[in-house]
Amino acid sequence: MGNETLTLIIGTLGNVFALLVVLRFLLQMAHADYYNPISQAIARFTKTPLAPFQKVIPKIAGRDFSALVLAFVVMLATMVLLQLVNGRGVDPLVITLVALVRLLSMILDIYFYAVIASVIISWVAPNSYHPAPQLIGQLTEPLFKLARRVVPAIGGLDLSPILIFLVIQIAQLQLQRILH
Numbered sequence: 001m002g003n004e005t006l007t008l009i010i011g012t013l014g015n016v017f018a019l020l021v022v023l024r025f026l027l028q029m030a031h032a033d034y035y036n037p038i039s040q041a042i043a044r045f046t047k048t049p050l051a052p053f054q055k056v057i058p059k060i061a062g063r064d065f066s067a068l069v070l071a072f073v074v075m076l077a078t079m080v081l082l083q084l085v086n087g088r089g090v091d092p093l094v095i096t097l098v099a100l101v102r103l104l105s106m107i108l109d110i111y112f113y114a115v116i117a118s119v120i121i122s123w124v125a126p127n128s129y130h131p132a133p134q135l136i137g138q139l140t141e142p143l144f145k146l147a148r149r150v151v152p153a154i155g156g157l158d159l160s161p162i163l164i165f166l167v168i169q170i171a172q173l174q175l176q177r178i179l180h
Contacts, residue, residue: 006085014078015106018071021046022106025067032138036131046070071106075099101175108175112168114140119161 024046027039034043046067053066053073076099083090118140121133128134147160 003085007082010078010081010085014074014081017049018074018078018103019106019110021050021067021071021074022103022110024050025065025071026107026110026139027135028064028067030139030142032135036135036138038131038135068103072099072103075103075106098179101178105172105175108168108172111140111143112165115143115161115164115168118144 020042024042027042032039034040050067050070053070054064057064057066057069059065076095079095079099079102080090083095114136117133117136121128121136125133143164144158144160147163148158151159151163153159
């Protein structure tokens with residue numbers, strides 16, 4: 001097995017697991033339905049690795065940030081492993097900064113695609129009872145509420161997704177500037 005294959009496996013597994021942990025955090029922050037089958041699957045898959053973090057990290061204002069810390073640790077570990085597999089040195093400060101930026105970028109990507117999905121679902125299958133659209137709606141509704149305070153509906157047309165996309169793109173550009 002060459003370095004490319006090992007790099008692909010480590011990167012994919014690390015990123016997928018970090019994505020699941022970040023989703024757990026975001027769903028909790030959005031007060032999404034815990035009994036949704038998708039929420040249940042994410043909770044079950046992340047429960048064991050998250051347990052030690054939940055014991056150590058206190059809740060802040062009733063919010064459990066241990067999942068976010070675990071996602072950061074997974075990102076950090078993935079990047080260190082990738083550097084070691086590829087025979088590169090590991091600069092702790094650089095790796096930590098890059099892991100933090102990638103974590104924030106992942107959160108922005110999740111919201112970006114969730115908003116796109118929410119807009120499409122509102123056109124194609126509004127009021128769907130399927131667990132996925134319900135979860136996407138619960139995840140994005142806090143963003144939509146916040147954006148609607150800034151940009152009210154004009155003639156029945158909801159422009160809040162445009163504002164959300166704009167803010168996400170600006171934030172992504174700023175994160176890219178940090179890396180370069």
